[in-house]
Amino acid sequence: MTLRNRVSAAAAVGVLIVVAAVSGVLYFVYAASVHARVDATLIDAAQQASSVAQQIKQPAAGTSGSIPDFERPVTVGSVELQLSNGPVAVGQPSQFGPLGSQDVAVAEGAQPPYFATVDMGGHQYRVYTAAMPGGSDAGLVRASRATDADDGTLRDAALLLAALTVGAAGITYGAARLTAGRILRPIAELTATAEHITKTRDLTARRFTGPNGAGTSDEVGRLSSSFGSMLAALHDSVTAQRQLVADASHELRTPLTSLTTNLDLLEDGAGLADPQAPGLVRAAREQAGELDQLITDLLDLARYHESAPHRETVRLDLLTGQAVHRLGQRGPHAVIEAELSPCLVHVDPAAVDHAVGNLIDNAVKWSPPGVAVRVVVEDGRVVVSDRGPGIADEDLPHIFERFYRAPDARGMPGAGLGLAIVGSVAQANEGTVEVRTGPAGSAFTLAFPSLENAGD
Numbered sequence: 001m002t003l004r005n006r007v008s009a010a011a012a013v014g015v016l017i018v019v020a021a022v023s024g025v026l027y028f029v030y031a032a033s034v035h036a037r038v039d040a041t042l043i044d045a046a047q048q049a050s051s052v053a054q055q056i057k058q059p060a061a062g063t064s065g066s067i068p069d070f071e072r073p074v075t076v077g078s079v080e081l082q083l084s085n086g087p088v089a090v091g092q093p094s095q096f097g098p099l100g101s102q103d104v105a106v107a108e109g110a111q112p113p114y115f116a117t118v119d120m121g122g123h124q125y126r127v128y129t130a131a132m133p134g135g136s137d138a139g140l141v142r143a144s145r146a147t148d149a150d151d152g153t154l155r156d157a158a159l160l161l162a163a164l165t166v167g168a169a170g171i172t173y174g175a176a177r178l179t180a181g182r183i184l185r186p187i188a189e190l191t192a193t194a195e196h197i198t199k200t201r202d203l204t205a206r207r208f209t210g211p212n213g214a215g216t217s218d219e220v221g222r223l224s225s226s227f228g229s230m231l232a233a234l235h236d237s238v239t240a241q242r243q244l245v246a247d248a249s250h251e252l253r254t255p256l257t258s259l260t261t262n263l264d265l266l267e268d269g270a271g272l273a274d275p276q277a278p279g280l281v282r283a284a285r286e287q288a289g290e291l292d293q294l295i296t297d298l299l300d301l302a303r304y305h306e307s308a309p310h311r312e313t314v315r316l317d318l319l320t321g322q323a324v325h326r327l328g329q330r331g332p333h334a335v336i337e338a339e340l341s342p343c344l345v346h347v348d349p350a351a352v353d354h355a356v357g358n359l360i361d362n363a364v365k366w367s368p369p370g371v372a373v374r375v376v377v378e379d380g381r382v383v384v385s386d387r388g389p390g391i392a393d394e395d396l397p398h399i400f401e402r403f404y405r406a407p408d409a410r411g412m413p414g415a416g417l418g419l420a421i422v423g424s425v426a427q428a429n430e431g432t433v434e435v436r437t438g439p440a441g442s443a444f445t446l447a448f449p450s451l452e453n454a455g456d
Contacts, residue, residue, distance in 0.1 A: 018167065041079055041145070042126065050134035078310075080095075106129055123147075125147060128143040144415075161418035187223075190224060203231055258283070310348055311346050319353055320338070323357045334373075338375045345449055351428065358422050361418065362446075371387045371420045373386055381446065382447075390439050433446050
């Protein structure tokens with residue numbers, strides 16, 4: 001069953017239940033009203049008993065030797081009256097059986113009139129027993145009416161309510177089918193888009209941009225927007241992966257080619273006895289080290305970009321101090337001035353250490369020999385400043401992209417992943433990275449939400 005049919009059926013069932021409940025209540029209210037009218041009719045007929053008795057006496061009085069027959073039931077409209085001239089006695093026969101003590105008490109006025117349902121001859125009757133009105137001879141009157149006299153009316157009412165209930169459910173089903181097509185159209189478009197993408201692998205497909213698509217604020221509209229955002233993010237991720245593979249293949253090919261060339265030279269010449277062998281071995285080691293570093297950077301970049309970081313509260317000043325000490329040991333030309341104020345941040349320590357190290361290493365690489373690199377930590381921020389030539393305006397938008405290298409940097413070691421790693425670490429840890437640059441140098445600021453300042 002399609003979703004449209006399921007929605008229509010659910011709407012019809014809901015209306016059917018509600019209308020059936022209302023119809024049931026209406027039926028029972030109507031039935032109670034009918035029964036109440038029956039009782040009122042019996043009371044009204046019983047109150048006419050004195051006039052009925054008078055009419056019975058008059059024909060009997062005009063007939064010589066005739067006695068009025070009060071025991072024979074008299075029909076008044078739809079009600080039968082049985083009159084019993086008083087005084088009445090217990091056991092006295094009547095149409096509905098012998099009179100009882102309650103009947104005698106009612107005739108004498110000792111008890112109020114009462115209603116009863118009597119089964120006689122396979123039929124049930126509603127019987128109202130009261131004292132004979134307008135008389136003092138303790139007479140009795142019984143008004144009766146068959147209980148099934150109104151069954152036809154009640155049956156017609158039940159059939160009418162049932163027809164209305166079924167009709168309402170049917171109309172609701174038809175109306176729901178008409179409206180469900182429009183309401184569910186965005187879902188059908190999403191389904192068609194998903195099937196198209198599954199078949200063609202084309203993540204740029206967008207087939208749900210109609211008036212009920214991503215522009216509305218209801219649940220279906222939000223679903224369309226989320227689906228579109230998911231497709232866009234997936235497309236960007238796949239594009240980035242393809243670009244990464246292409247760039248990595250290009251970057252890996254250069255050191256691999258050099259390494260293979262050096263090994264071929266060692267193999268084709270006199271081997272290790274060749275005077276150039278030590279230089280070739282050193283070059284091969286350097287190229288193997290470049291490959292190792294490139295692979296490590298690629299793995300780190302993928303981990304920081306895709307995986308949820310393991311975050312904990314750490315002292316950013318201590319973390320930066322370790323990176324400063326480690327990089328200061330690398331060479332005599334690395335002069336680093338640090339001003340580290342205690343502060344707490346909630347980050348991935350290993351990732352942030354890597355990012356800070358990349359910023360300092362980048363600053364050392366671009367600063368003239370012997371010129372100090374300045375590192376400042378305060379309020380959750382790490383600011384690394386160099387005294388290099390600055391970054392060209394055309395290069396500035398691309399410096400955090402993978403494998404991007406400015407023309408001036410292409411002769412230096414590295415594959416262009418250092419600043420890309422910094423950007424990924426900042427994003428993964430809810431931080432930011434900014435750069436200010438000019439002819440006198442550049443300043444990179446890596447900032448994270450600062451916690452309460454740490455004590456000394």
